[in-house]
Amino acid sequence: QRVAILISGSGSNMVALAQSMQGDHPARPCLVLSNDPQAGGLAKAQAMGIPTAVVDHRAFKGDRAGFEAELLKPLRDAQPDLIALAGFMRVLSADFVRRFEGRMLNIHPSLLPKYKGLNTYARAIEAGDAEAGCTVHEVTAELDDGPILGQARVPVLSGDTPATLAARILPLEHQLYPLVLRRVVSGQRDFITLP
Numbered sequence: 269q270r271v272a273i274l275i276s277g278s279g280s281n282m283v284a285l286a287q288s289m290q291g292d293h294p295a296r297p298c299l300v301l302s303n304d305p306q307a308g309g310l311a312k313a314q315a316m317g318i319p320t321a322v323v324d325h326r327a328f329k330g331d332r333a334g335f336e337a338e339l340l341k342p343l344r345d346a347q348p349d350l351i352a353l354a355g356f357m358r359v360l361s362a363d364f365v366r367r368f369e370g371r372m373l374n375i376h377p378s379l380l381p382k383y384k385g386l387n388t389y390a391r392a393i394e395a396g397d398a399e400a401g402c403t404v405h406e407v408t409a410e411l412d413d414g415p416i417l418g419q420a421r422v423p424v425l426s427g428d429t430p431a432t433l434a435a436r437i438l439p440l441e442h443q444l445y446p447l448v449l450r451r452v453v454s455g456q457r458d459f460i461t462l463p
C-alpha cells in the first residue's frame with residue numbers, strides 16, 4: 269500500500285513512519301509533501317529516497333481553495349492509498365478531507381477529546397492533569413475530532429513545562445503512529461493504547 273505523509277516541520281513523525289515501512293511491512297511511503305519549503309523533514313525524506321513535493325501555503329494567502337487544489341496535484345500523481353498527517357499545521361477544508369474519507373490519519377499531541385487545537389501541553393499542565401499524551405485519529409471535517417485509533421499516555425510531573433512534557437510525549441508518538449498505521453493498512457481499526 270502507498271502512504272503519503274504530509275509535514276510542516278522537522279518531520280520526526282514522518283521519519284518514524286518511513287522507517288517502520290520497511291521489510292515485510294505491507295506499506296511503503298510514496299510521497300512526503302510539505303506546505304513549508306523550509307521544513308526540515310524534506311531533507312530527511314530525500315535522504316531516505318522518498319519523493320518530496322512542496323506547496324507553499326504563503327503563495328495562496330487567504331485562498332484556501334487554491335492552496336488545496338495545488339496540494340491535490342502531487343497527491344494525484346502519487347496515488348496514495350492512505351494519507352498520514354504528521355506535524356502538518358494547516359487546517360484542511362471539509363471538501364478536501366471528504367476526498368480521503370477513511371483514508372487520512374493524524375497524530376495530535378493530547379489525549380483527545382481533550383485539548384483539540386493548539387498549545388496542548390500548556391493546557392494540560394494548567395489544568396493540573398495527572399496524565400497527558402498523544403492520539404492517532406482518522407481525519408474528518410471537524411478539527412481533531414475523528415474516530416480515535418490509538419493513544420499513548422505519560423504522567424505529567426510537577427515542575428513540567430510544555431517543553432519537558434513535549435519531550436516525554438514525542439518518543440511515544442514515534443512508537444504509536446507506526447503501530448496504528450501498520451494495523452490500519454492490515455485492515456484493523458480497533459483502538460489500541462500504550463502502555
Ligand code: GRF
Nearest residue numbers: 277278279280281355375377
Ligand atoms: C508533534 O508534537 C506532533 O504531535 C504534532 O506536530 C509536532 C511535530 O511533529 N502533530 P514532527 O516532529 O514534525 O513530526
